[in-house]
Amino acid sequence: MHLPRQHALLILRQSLQQKLRHLLRTLRSDDITELVPATVKDRDRTLLGLPATLGGIGLSSHRETAPLAYQAATALATKVLAPIVDLLEEDSVDHTSQRELCREAAQIKQTELLASLHFRDRMSILESSSQLGRKWLLAVPTAPRFTIPDPSIQANLCYRTLASGYAGKCRKCAQPNTLGHDEWCTGRKDYRTSWHEAVKHHLAAGLRSIPSAKVVVEPFIDRRASRKNDIKVVIDDGLDRPVVMEENDLKVVSLFAPTHQASLRSNGRTTEEKDEVRRLERERKFAEDMEKRMLRVLAQQARRKVTRLPEGREEERAPFCPLVISTGGYQDEETRDKLREWKNWKMPGVSYTWMLTSVSVALAKARGRSFLGAINR
Incomplete structure (x- = not known):
């Protein structure tokens, strides 16, 4: 079945990427690096993984988000169990939420990316991160004014x-x-x-x-x-x-x-x-x-x-x-x-x-x- 690219992008960003991240927990993953084309540059991977609010595509990486999710879950569990378990020290644990941890990590990635880019590319990243520069990514083609043809995608x-x-x-x-x-x-x-x-x-x-x-x-x-x-x-x-x-x-x-x-x-x-x-x-x-x-x-x-x-x-x-x-x-x-x-x-x-x-x-x-x-x- 052939999907218009706007439909395919919506499914990829809003559905598939969320489900595919969980496959790494159950499937063999030691050879996953061999399946990634060698032509994919580190810069492209960074742009794919950056949130749309920072100028990227918004396809987050399980390898990068899983440790942050584990850290946030551990901190939350410690906070809940500390009153009933004497050996747990709540004060020594960072209680930053997963959302905040992921935001800080993404901002660090954006800073490193911008440092490596030419002037014109930096400007394009800032344009893509703007409100009107990213709204089209979430446009559902329910009417002609929300429909984007394949060449424009x-x-x-x-x-x-x-x-x-x-x-x-x-x-x-x-x-x-x-x-x-x-x-x-x-x-x-x-x-x-x-x-x-x-x-x-x-x-x-x-x-x-x-x-x-x-x-x-x-x-x-x-x-x-x-x-x-x-x-x-x-x-x-x-x-x-x-x-x-x-x-x-x-x-x-x-x-x-x-x-x-x-x-x-x-x-x-x-x-x-x-x-x-x-x-x-x-x-x-x-x-x-x-x-x-x-x-x-x-x-x-x-x-x-x-x-x-x-x-x-x-x-x-x-x-x-x-x-x-x-x-x-x-x-x-x-x-x-x-x-x-x-x-x-x-x-x-x-x-x-x-x-x-x-x-x-x-x-x-x-x-x-x-x-x-x-x-x-």
Whole structure:
């Protein structure tokens, strides 16, 4: 039976891997290393085993989790038996839960992985670990907006395992086909508009689920200007008196583009910023360092949205908030806070989850179009 890759990935992550881990307790396992292909690199195994929240696939290893589970179970048993068994010393046992032990072990693995990676690969790991960068992994294909075609599953798994599709030069522009090159390659079809439109309509659909909300897609900025923003939302109090009025303009940014890469690699302008970069590198806080760099670039794009608004009377406009998301799902701080604020506007919890999942799936689909475009032609 042929399963779509989205179905197969869901079954593997949510069912099979949980059951297969228990087979090692009953089956002969001394020859298991011989069954693993020699071509599987240590880095790939690390990426497969890392949780999705840290940028991996989430296929945890029994060999790594079993000792932690045993340690947590021993500590719990000691805590229960200590009051009735005199020889047991409860104070000498670490009572950290299995969840915490596994989280600490995974964070150590991520730090070691980031230390061995190039700059561009570190950025991809952080994108994959973001909320919108990982939501598609749990999307159940019950509707078209949650369904991801096989090529897009393949493309996004390549991004999560830091593979560029094929080695060598790009077949469209003759430049090195590095990770993320497909998103800005001048020789391939430009999918930026479809990226933008899909995300915009899913955000608007989420806002429409708010009671008493009136959502307009692409409203004119003011009466005299021909320019439009992407979304305008007005929420009234039931008596046609607006309680909330706001306009948003969306920008989907590829952080792999050369211009953004140059900004990301900059260590800052002030002495304080450069000292902070050196401190993070010295303390091996690679994830925190990369996060600050990415937020800085996305914040620059948000400021440009604000400064490029046409001049006019402020009283004629609704309050404005830019929404900036990377192609991998990373959001700037203002966008992250704004999406949380929408939930506080009495957006139903199911609608909020569907909105985030729909946006994540839309980004995953778009990556599939550009990633495999030069391979299949």
